[in-house]
Amino acid sequence: SSKNESTKEGNKKELDDISIMLDWYPNAVHTAIYVAKEKGYFEDEGLNVKIEMPADTNDPLKLAATGKVDLAISYQSQLLLSRAEDIPVVSIAALVRHSLDAIMYKKESEINSPKDLEGKNVGFPSSSISEAVVSSMVKNDGGDMSKVKMTDVGWDLMPSLATDNVDALVGAYINHEQVLLKKEGYNVDFLSLPDYGVPDNYELVIVTGEKTLAKKKESIEKFWRAVTKGQETLKKDPAAGLQILLDHENESFPLDKEVEEESLQVLLPLMEDPNIPFGYQDEAVWQDVADWLYDSKVIQEKVDPKEAFTNIVSK
Amino acid sequence: MTLVLKNVSYTFRNEANQKNKVISDLNMEVRNGDFVSLIGKSGTGKSTILKLITGLLKQDEGEILINGKAITLGDVGYMPQRDLLLPWRTIIENIMIASEIQKDLQITKDEARSWLDRVGLLAYENALPDQLSGGMRQRAAFLRALLTGKDLLLLDEPFGALDALTKKDMQTWLLSIWQELNKTILFITHDLEEACFLSDRILLLHLDKTLDDIPVNLSRPRHPEMLHEMELITLRHNLEKRIAHETN
Amino acid sequence: MTLVLKNVSYTFRNEANQKNKVISDLNMEVRNGDFVSLIGKSGTGKSTILKLITGLLKQDEGEILINGKAITLGDVGYMPQRDLLLPWRTIIENIMIASEIQKDLQITKDEARSWLDRVGLLAYENALPDQLSGGMRQRAAFLRALLTGKDLLLLDEPFGALDALTKKDMQTWLLSIWQELNKTILFITHDLEEACFLSDRILLLHLDKTLDDIPVNLSRPRHPEMLHEMELITLRHNLEKRIAHETN
Amino acid sequence: MKQIKQWLQTYSLFLIFTLIIFILLEYLVRSELIPAFIIPAPTSVITSIIENWKPLFLEHLPATLLEFLIGFVIAVVGGVGLAVGMFFSKIVEKTLYPAVLISQMIPIIALSPIFVLWFGYTIWSKVAVTVLISFFPIVVGTYDGLKSSDKEYIELLRSMGATRMSIFKKLNIPMAMPSFFSGLKLAIVYALVGATIGEWLGASEGLGYYSRRMSGNLNSEGVFAAITILTLLGILMFALISLIEKRVLKWKYTD
Amino acid sequence: MKQIKQWLQTYSLFLIFTLIIFILLEYLVRSELIPAFIIPAPTSVITSIIENWKPLFLEHLPATLLEFLIGFVIAVVGGVGLAVGMFFSKIVEKTLYPAVLISQMIPIIALSPIFVLWFGYTIWSKVAVTVLISFFPIVVGTYDGLKSSDKEYIELLRSMGATRMSIFKKLNIPMAMPSFFSGLKLAIVYALVGATIGEWLGASEGLGYYSRRMSGNLNSEGVFAAITILTLLGILMFALISLIEKRVLKWKYTD
Ligand SMILES: Nc1ncnc2c1ncn2[C@@H]1O[C@H](COP(=O)(O)OP(=O)(O)OP(=O)(O)O)[C@@H](O)[C@H]1O
């Protein structure tokens, strides 16, 4: 057995290090990555993957830009914002292909479409994108945005709705906040962005710094192959896949199994589209989102979508 | 004005509830216009007696009467060893503090000013205590006790912290004020020469809590030359001997 | 051991660069085994002279010589008015501090202990200064100056803060130690009686910066009874008059 | 004139030091040794302040100032009140002093949902954070100050027949002033930090909010513009209190 | 025995007060007047601590403790070093004292990207926050303490021929101790808060991080479990320093 160990060690030394920073703490959306890690898919590709967690949702982008991490999970619109600020980051794959963001509210608050938000109070997490989302949706629905009150609720999305400090939330995810609020016994419903004129977007994308991309393109491709394999395994047996995540986290941060199960159920259909490889990005989608951001004045200069992303998987 | 202490006792209790009977069955009397000194070794209870007379401490037994009535706080003028001038008040504000505290005491600023003038402090009326020398501060502290308007003044080692030369000046000064105003003074000191020079009577407190009453047969008015007269020197010598044999 | 000051001058400069010539063309001499007192009104510069002799201040002009050599810091034993015992050190640690500072000074703990015994402080060897009475602290401070091992001791009002009775005891005690050890002492005091009782010579510093040298013709050893002898009383009376006419 | 000269003498070294740091930073950023989206060049920060002076000074600064002022006043009134209560009553002291001490050990951000529950997103949630954070030094300063009155002074006043209330007014209060001001100087700095943190927990205006929004927009010049104004404001407040202290405690400073 | 009795006498009122608050909370939560996901019932918090004792005490507590200890030691060493530097050199003082003061006015969270850039998500980013937050009271305490040495004592030692170094060792250092300990007591509380905030700014373990994670999951019992442990730890640290202070400053406390 000692011989076996030494060869293992020898193998390890040949592995390429690659680091990825998640968008938030580990949850159902990251299951594929943990499956790939646990099942040894990364090792098979010759990679040693280090997973890190951020403090602030902006950190992953900045750290990828400076090369402190090789990869990061971020948001499509946030990436376009960074490009507008000349932060050298590129998206290399789409992790979630559709919006998770939505306008969320308690059913009893008699909101049926965005224009019903007039005279109501909408909470959002200090982001101009969220404001633009509400504005677009209300206008699209024929409402008057000036009658909608927007309240920045900082970090406390769920408590603000639960305590009726706001009537609706934007920036809350249907796979997390919605599930949790339901579990606490609140009857919540939501309005989808694409239904009211906000282009459907790749909510989560994998990004890297321009320099890192040039240097480590091969490793990044390997990384994504392994994650894709992880996603396949997960789809075949979601319960087993999720268990890997839960086991990994359970020692330190017990995750709520029910919540994550439900979250995964919401997520899986949104992560892939039929006949399109996992992670493939469509220029049209980038163009739409970029245009929308420019039109709604979130960014002041046009961003060339071609520079913002590069596909590492081909159709 | 007559001050009478009848069979007064006082016991200190510390945290561990140990008792220390400092004053035991004490009798004394101070008559109107007297200048009486209270002397004795350290720890015999001189300051305690003064605090009992002011009312700051309450005797366990016996009576303390002024003009036949039991004393209460605010009945006498009190001057401790440290001048205790409030550092944020000007000199005139300091000496007028008693009239702020006691409603029935009406002292005008002009009166206070004329007092300052009399003791040579008018130029320092609006100065802060820190700007004054030790002797000046002591004079201000005395004025503060005087301006309580009480007939009986209790002075606890008022010149103890002064240097010998300043002390001499202050003694003469105090005598002149006392004579002019016909106040009654009970004066604590460690300095036997001072006690002899100033007093009509000296009360000598012993470690065994007994009290000797010793008359001083020097003529009034006193002047510094008398310090070198045989009578004073002998009296002092005498007192020294009486105290020296006591062991702490 | 001879201390000589030749034409010494010293000027204080304040922040506004105003000058105050405190010592001007001063000449004095202290010979081996002398007990010399330095007296004078407040502010005449007595403490300044002592600081010049210790080397804490540097004269602007003139020379200060011990045995013909210019003095430097560490040449004399110095005792200020406040005892300045370090509150975190035990009594024995306090009196041995000079031997920690000066490498060539070797004083063993046993020696220090025998000194404590001699002044009646052995029981307090390991006590902290706060646990001692004023007189005891003053004795410890004196031992500290003594255990610098220097022949010349400079004492700046060492008993100024003590009460009159304790002071008497300390004077007698100081004389006995001084006689036994054949030290040279330069002693500042405000108390003329004290100066007369202790000294061989009295140096009287005037406000105009001149210095009188007055011999004391009392026999040695001195004993407290002498305080009441006519000779001492006359001398004191005399000194008082010489000082009194000076105006500040 | 003389005062200015003295001021320069005191702070010139520090100003030179600051200038060197700024020049160094400018160089590091311009030569791309530090990415500008993490630490912006000082000149860009200044440009950003000038360009956005209208929202910064007319909208966000007044908002933060208002939260800060209300919070600071409440902290002073409440803190002094509590200190006085503890001074007069052993029971109040023994009950609340440890609680006040412990309140300082709880990371405030962890309590943000509670603030939301109680105060919603009104100005009061920011005021609450401000109060919580600046309360402690005032209580401690005032209480220690009140207790510092010498027993001998108290006896002197009592011997004149002074009531407890007049001893409090004539002795305890003036005696407490130096220690109270030490606490106040700490508190005013903390109060500003508190208002900023309060805004991070949810606000729609204010410099803290501005900096967070700019951070969300990855606009580091904006972030540092707000921080710069906040810091200068803090220095100003500190200087102001120091000045008032010098006035009120004239008797301590004339020598 | 006697000490325990004395301790009870001192703190019994506070303990009763705490108990009443807890019972009140328990009632408010049970009767659903306060939603349990905002303030949990005290009993649920205790249950949560017991259930999760393993990760809490074996993983997160040691992580926080380590950050805290490293940070605190650096703050003490650095703070004392700076104070000594300022004590010996007017230039150092005039250059750095205002900088240290101003560093306290900058809201630390605003600097998180800088910490992350410099230190990444290693332990050092948390240590840096800890140091920054606990540095100030140590510098001020030590510096004020060193300066407090009486001129007369210095002259006495100089008259014995003492060098500046031996005056420093024999006089300045012991004289500075009381003020140094005042600073230390503040610093140790702040250091713990600092480590927690540091973890909020990015970590993968530690009690601060734990509380944040639990907060993201609306698990308020978890949040308060971590806060409770942190608070108890803070009290313990404070008591520890107070004890050491009593030992070192025996000469101040024997009376
Ligand atoms: N507050 C107190 N608590 C307990 N004991 C006290 C207190 N004040 C004084 N004593 C004790 O009472 C005794 C007499 O004290 P007091 O101050 O009256 O003496 P004294 O004659 O004024 O001494 P001194 O000459 O030193 O001023 C002393 O033994 C002292 O220890």
Ligand SMILES: Nc1ncnc2c1ncn2[C@@H]1O[C@H](COP(=O)(O)OP(=O)(O)OP(=O)(O)O)[C@@H](O)[C@H]1O
């Ligand atoms: N550090 C100082 N700076 C400026 N002037 C000083 C300083 N120390 C003393 N003086 C001045 O020098 C003069 C003499 O002071 P010194 O202390 O030597 O007098 P002294 O004779 O010892 O007085 P006392 O009897 O009050 O102790 C005084 O006028 C005093 O104001």
Ligand SMILES: [Mg+2]
């Ligand atoms: Mg007394």
Ligand SMILES: [Mg+2]
């Ligand atoms: Mg002097």
